[in-house]
Amino acid sequence: MPVKENNEVFISESIDRLLINFRLGLDFMFRFFGEFSFSNLIWSEFFNQCYQIGLKSLPLISLTGFVTGMVFTQQSRPSLQEFGATSWLPSLVAIAIVRALATLVTAIIAAGKVGSNIGAELGSMKVTEQIEAMEVSAVNPFNYLVITRVLASTISIPILSFYTAFVALSGSFINVYFNEETNLRAYLFAAFENINFLDMGSALIKAILFGFTIGMVGCYSGYNAEKGTLGVGKAANKSVVKSIFIIFLIEIFVVQVTNSFR
Amino acid sequence: MKNNVIEVKDLYKSFGSLDVLKGVSLNLEKSENLVVLGKSGSGKSVLIKILSGLIKADSGKVRVLGYDLNNINRIEMQVLRQRIGFCFQSSALYDGMTIAENIAFPLKYAVKGMSDKEIMTKTHEMLEAVGLENKKNQMPAELSGGQKKRIGIARTLVTNPEIILYDEPTAGLDPITCVEINELISEVQDRFKTSAIIITHDLTCAKETGDRIAVLLNGVFKQTGSFDEIFNSNPSGEIKMFRDYNFIEKTQIAPKIELQNF
Numbered sequence: 228m229p230v231k232e233n234n235e236v237f238i239s240e241s242i243d244r245l246l247i248n249f250r251l252g253l254d255f256m257f258r259f260f261g262e263f264s265f266s267n268l269i270w271s272e273f274f275n276q277c278y279q280i281g282l283k284s285l286p287l288i289s290l291t292g293f294v295t296g297m298v299f300t301q302q303s304r305p306s307l308q309e310f311g312a313t314s315w316l317p318s319l320v321a322i323a324i325v326r327a328l329a330t331l332v333t334a335i336i337a338a339g340k341v342g343s344n345i346g347a348e349l350g351s352m353k354v355t356e357q358i359e360a361m362e363v364s365a366v367n368p369f370n371y372l373v374i375t376r377v378l379a380s381t382i383s384i385p386i387l388s389f390y391t392a393f394v395a396l397s398g399s400f401i402n403v404y405f406n407e408e409t410n411l412r413a414y415l416f417a418a419f420e421n422i423n424f425l426d427m428g429s430a431l432i433k434a435i436l437f438g439f440t441i442g443m444v445g446c447y448s449g450y451n452a453e454k455g456t457l458g459v460g461k462a463a464n465k466s467v468v469k470s471i472f473i474i475f476l477i478e479i480f481v482v483q484v485t486n487s488f489r
Numbered sequence: 490m491k492n493n494v495i496e497v498k499d500l501y502k503s504f505g506s507l508d509v510l511k512g513v514s515l516n517l518e519k520s521e522n523l524v525v526l527g528k529s530g531s532g533k534s535v536l537i538k539i540l541s542g543l544i545k546a547d548s549g550k551v552r553v554l555g556y557d558l559n560n561i562n563r564i565e566m567q568v569l570r571q572r573i574g575f576c577f578q579s580s581a582l583y584d585g586m587t588i589a590e591n592i593a594f595p596l597k598y599a600v601k602g603m604s605d606k607e608i609m610t611k612t613h614e615m616l617e618a619v620g621l622e623n624k625k626n627q628m629p630a631e632l633s634g635g636q637k638k639r640i641g642i643a644r645t646l647v648t649n650p651e652i653i654l655y656d657e658p659t660a661g662l663d664p665i666t667c668v669e670i671n672e673l674i675s676e677v678q679d680r681f682k683t684s685a686i687i688i689t690h691d692l693t694c695a696k697e698t699g700d701r702i703a704v705l706l707n708g709v710f711k712q713t714g715s716f717d718e719i720f721n722s723n724p725s726g727e728i729k730m731f732r733d734y735n736f737i738e739k740t741q742i743a744p745k746i747e748l749q750n751f
Contacts, residue, residue: 269598348585352584355579355581355584356577356579356581357581357582357583357584359538359543359575359577359581360575360577360581360582360583361594362543362570363541363542363543363570363573363574364594364595364598364599364644364648365567365570365571365595365599365648366594366595366598366599367567371598
């Protein structure tokens with residue numbers, strides 16, 4: 228006798244769906260770790276994705292990072308001026324940028340640009356049967372599409388984050404240079420005086436987790452897009468919303484853990 | 490028992506409460522073109538997706554080239570998929586790749602040990618076989634529906650499959666292109682000695698390409714035999730309706746259009 232699917236509702240339809248999606252998301256992540264190996268990695272597609280995710284994001288990241296650094300410096304100045312403490316500006320800005328802003332700004336921009344792009348691309352491939360076409364060609368679509376993108380995102384986002392930090396500090400320096408007439412050497416000395424290994428290490432860990440999240444959520448949303456063009460739009464949207472939500476959860480968690488070591 | 494490359498017995502498949510296949514049995518002999526004819530939603534595409542391992546059957550025996558699809562591991566499935574080809578209704582060409590890259594894709598990532606030169610030669614050979622060698626550097630979006638179908642067939646043939654599964658090869662094409670695709674399917678059988686299951690609701694396609702016809706209605710095969718046995722020997726019920734609908738479509742609508750243009 229044929230086996231039929233069980234459509235029983237356990238808690239409520241929406242909660243059931245949420246839990247099922249969570250479970251499927253975890254399965255997708257475990258599948259990534261189960262199938263990932265450097266010997267099976269399709270290097271050409273991986274480098275292509277590094278180019279798409281990393282290099283092509285540089286103009287947007289540069290602009291955002293520079294403006295963030297400059298505006299943050301500008302907005303912090305009046306408060307410090309009240310106490311005659313504008314000499315603390317480089318240190319204040321550097322701490323904010325290295326500990327939080329650079330990775331967060333990069334991750335949010337990447338979630339919008341890269342995550343939605345991955346979700347839409349894979350979603351479109353899914354609804355037009357291109358993923359099935361790969362599968363029947365004896366090519367593992369998970370290996371070709373998901374592993375390369377997740378890995379490229381996990382590697383590119385930390386590099387972009389450090390680049391954002393550099394550009395943001397440059398923006399901050401220009402602002403400080405024209406207002407306080409501080410030279411570069413003095414600025415750098417003041418800026419990095421209070422930055423330690425824990426700040427750099429936690430920023431790196433966060434950036435790696437953010438990159439992994441953006442790649443994984445984008446791929447999961449696209450890979451599981453429902454039929455039709457509406458599904459492609461939904462996949463792109465879900466990629467961004469879920470990524471940003473998880474990014475903030477990770478931020479809170481890592482900050483708590485890091486602070487316990489201070 | 491004859492030299493069967495596909496054996497299906499008592500196959501059942503449901504999606505939720507919808508029973509799609511209700512005890513389907515069929516055999517495909519070596520070098521035979523079997524046409525599965527049926528209305529939209531009769532389960533034709535589900536049947537060939539089960540045969541290619543894209544969907545799992547609820548119950549029933551499915552053997553393809555000696556492999557039992559109910560008890561097949563991933564490595565065996567990869568090997569089997571190199572021996573079967575699948576032509577999608579939508580062609581499912583990879584949007585981001587040129588035509589040559591589309592055809593070379595299975596050779597590059599599924600077949601081990603081929604040099605770039607061999608891949609190029611084989612790709613060129615396939616483009617020649619479908620008469621589109623001048624399109625190799627174009628993108629799929631630049632091709633017509635008929636050209637996309639031809640490239641889909643070329644991509645399927647590139648790995649020298651023993652069985653080809655065609656999903657609605659003439660759907661959405663103009664009558665002249667339909668004739669060309671039908672000729673190409675017959676030519677592929679003669680030249681490459683492949684066996685094929687052709688899913689269609691087009692009687693002309695069935696007549697031109699099929700050695701044997703199986704009519705699938707409401708999840709079961711109503712009748713199997715040659716085209717003449719089924720349609721020219723006083724059919725009744727749904728098979729008669731099917732025939733009459735197809736002939737009305739081809740003989741009565743066309744003159745009306747001619748008159749309007751006149």
